[in-house]
Amino acid sequence: MTAIPNIWFYEKVQDEVVTAEQTAAFKAYLKGKIEAEEAATLITADVHQETLEDTTSAREINHELCNLWEFIIDVILSWPSEHLNVANLLDSISKLPHVDRTGRDSLEITMDGTGTVRDSELWQDLPRFWNLFSDYWHSLAGWPYSRPEIRAEEGANSAWTNINSFAAIVFMSGPFAGMPLLGDWGCYVVKKATKSDYEPIESHIPSAAVWLRIAGKELGHFYSTRYEGTLMWERWDGWRDEYKRISRSDIVNIDCRECAAELAALMRRSL
Structure with a gap:
């Protein structure tokens, strides 16, 4: 199994995709030093805190959520050896305590398995994750028809x-x-x-x-x-x-x- 190099995490922090604290928790989880449940709590801590503040808008929360999901999707696209770990982490995130946003701006509208349209719930529905994941999937589905350079083609x-x-x-x-x-x-x-x-x-x-x-x-x-x-x-x-x-x-x-x-x-x- 190929370990994710530290430089990869460092670049994500430098690009302000995630914080040093989030990458530290993620690395500790991948190394087996903490369980998925603890990693889920640590990685989502900043977003969770923002959801508890009455002055934080849905737009601001969605921005932080998208940064978190972008980081996780980057791992998915680049490091298949960690797919099971990421799947278990998302499972644990979806089971974090429910955040009651009654009377506040909706983070996202979703449709459940019964076809009912409702507001996405933190953290059960992983708000914004599936939309972002879908965007990446459809973008990658379309790349072969543009016939990029060989090097880019191999990466895609x-x-x-x-x-x-x-x-x-x-x-x-x-x-x-x-x-x-x-x-x-x-x-x-x-x-x-x-x-x-x-x-x-x-x-x-x-x-x-x-x-x-x-x-x-x-x-x-x-x-x-x-x-x-x-x-x-x-x-x-x-x-x-x-x-x-x-x-x-x-x-x-x-x-x-x-x-x-x-x-x-x-x-x-x-x-």
């Missing part, structure tokens, strides 16, 4: 795979397991990775692989309940057959061919 490939890997982990278990937004993303990636005629599948195949390795059965169940209809499994089988074809094709490199063969096998086991 890695970030695209990493953000999908984390989404699959959160989709599989924890307080946000089965979130429709994440399930839709997984199905999108699995589908895109089969379109060898007109899609940059070299960028999508590794991302589809992490989805099915981590949450294959959960994604298969989501697909079967989300997209009911006579053509549902016909489409799923069609994607699997396309992976088999790609695994025997010379239009992609050997790594992609091997990955496509694995995907075909994983899709069969996900039914």
Whole structure:
């Protein structure tokens, strides 16, 4: 497992993304010196204090929240070895004591699992996190079509795979397991990775692989309940057959061919 170097944290503090106290708590958590629950309390302490002050506006709180989430998303995009730790940390943050903001400005409007639209709650709903995470996901989903330089392409490939890997982990278990937004993303990636005629599948195949390795059965169940209809499994089988074809094709490199063969096998086991 690759440890996050101190210089990386130092640069985040210098850029005023997070404070030295927040990075110290985060590093202590990653090193196993404190538990996720304590890390969650320490990392959110400044934001929590602001929420208790009557003079602090929702805009100011959202600014601090976005800084915190930006830092955590940077870890997600750059350090996949820490994905489980980050998922557990977010789980702990979502379980912090509820902050009653009755009669005060809304931080964000959300829709719960029943379709009810309501104000986001601190900390249960992780206000602003999912919107920001979604912005990053959609931005990375669009990068292959701009065909950047090779060096930038490699970095974007890695970030695209990493953000999908984390989404699959959160989709599989924890307080946000089965979130429709994440399930839709997984199905999108699995589908895109089969379109060898007109899609940059070299960028999508590794991302589809992490989805099915981590949450294959959960994604298969989501697909079967989300997209009911006579053509549902016909489409799923069609994607699997396309992976088999790609695994025997010379239009992609050997790594992609091997990955496509694995995907075909994983899709069969996900039914």
